[in-house]
Amino acid sequence: RKEVEQDPGPFNVPEGATVAFNCTYSNSASQSFFWYRQDCRKEPKLLMSVYSSGNEDGRFTAQLNRASQYISLLIRDSKLSDSATYLCVVRYSGAGSYQLTFGKGTKLSVIP
Amino acid sequence: ETGVTQTPRHLVMGMTNKKSLKCEQHLGHNAMYWYKQSAKKPLELMFVYNFKEQTENNSVPSRFSPECPNSSHLFLHLHTLQPEDSALYLCASSQEGQGIGEQYFGPGTRLTVT
Numbered sequence: 001r002k003e004v005e006q007d008p009g010p011f012n013v014p015e016g017a018t019v020a021f022n023c024t025y026s027n028s029a030s031q032s033f034f035w036y037r038q039d040c041r042k043e044p045k046l047l048m049s050v051y052s053s054g055n056e057d058g059r060f061t062a063q064l065n066r067a068s069q070y071i072s073l074l075i076r077d078s079k080l081s082d083s084a085t086y087l088c089v090v091r092y093s094g095a096g097s098y099q100l101t102f103g104k105g106t107k108l109s110v111i112p
Numbered sequence: 113e114t115g116v117t118q119t120p121r122h123l124v125m126g127m128t129n130k131k132s133l134k135c136e137q138h139l140g141h142n143a144m145y146w147y148k149q150s151a152k153k154p155l156e157l158m159f160v161y162n163f164k165e166q167t168e169n170n171s172v173p174s175r176f177s178p179e180c181p182n183s184s185h186l187f188l189h190l191h192t193l194q195p196e197d198s199a200l201y202l203c204a205s206s207q208e209g210q211g212i213g214e215q216y217f218g219p220g221t222r223l224t225v226t
Contacts, residue, residue: 004154032212043202043217044155087155091213099168100215102155 003027006088006103014111017078021106023071023088032091033064035073037084038105044087047073078110115139116218118203124224125193133188133221135203143208144186145215146178149200161186162208193225 003026013019025033033050048055050062050071061074071088088103116137125131137144146158160168161180175197177189186203200222204215 032214034214041222043219046214046216049212049214093213099157099160100155100213101157104152104154 004088004090004101004103006086007106008104009106010109011106012109012111013078015078015080017110018074018076019078019108020075021073021086021088021108023073023103025069025071025088025090025101027090027092027101028069030069030090030092032093033062033071034089034091034100035060035062035071036087036089036102038087039084044102047086075108078108080110080112083108083110115216116203116205118201118218118221120221121219122222122224124226125190126226127193127195129193130189130191132190133201133203133223135186135188135218137184137186137203137205137216137218139205139207139216141205141207141216142183143206144180144183145204145206146176146186146188147202147204147217149202149220151199155202159188190223193223195225198223198225 006023035047036044037047038044048057050064054063059076063072085105085107087105090101119134143162148156157170158172159178175192179187200220202220203218206213206215
């Protein structure tokens with residue numbers, strides 16, 4: 001069974017804090033990895049793709065460990081606007097088809 | 113942001129009604145998707161269309177019927193739904209064959225079945 005597991009959360013952190021989310025996936029043939037954010041009652045929006053060498057976008061850093069089947073997202077200097085649910089997403093391609101598998105998400109609340 | 117649009121945004125229907133959800137993508141993508149998001153559950157992929165051909169049907173009941181007339185439009189026809197079908201239905205698109213296949217979502221249709 002292809003599954004994506006995330007920290008259950010919720011995470012309640014003060015403004016300016018650093019927070020890390022973890023995610024594991026079960027399908028070793030997974031090929032692409034993403035973090036999406038979803039605000040309450042809105043659609044998921046792509047936050048960043050995750051590359052094998054790790055990548056950074058401003059205050060956000062994503063890491064991938066294929067051997068451990070583990071993905072992480074680090075948010076530095078948290079802002080109130082970072083409050084959302086963060087979804088770990090894994091893409092599997094094979095036999096002419098491809099699917100994204102979503103984790104349940106981790107809710108982040110940044111507190112003034 | 114109007115890359116992927118969906119109509120209607122909200123829909124209330126009885127179990128004997130027939131309705132359709134519409135999705136349109138303006139990103140020039142070649143693949144489109146329907147997802148279901150229920151409370152406290154992860155997004156569930158329902159259907160995948162690649163170049164207008166259906167490539168995935170994840171054991172979705174036949175009361176949900178997709179239609180993809182071209183690579184920019186996707187419909188989900190609904191009939192004789194059950195109350196447990198109440199959920200947020202999300203459409204997404206991606207460009208397959210190039211890049212890593214990130215998907216972009218529409219705002220969703222919030223469906224309530226009474």
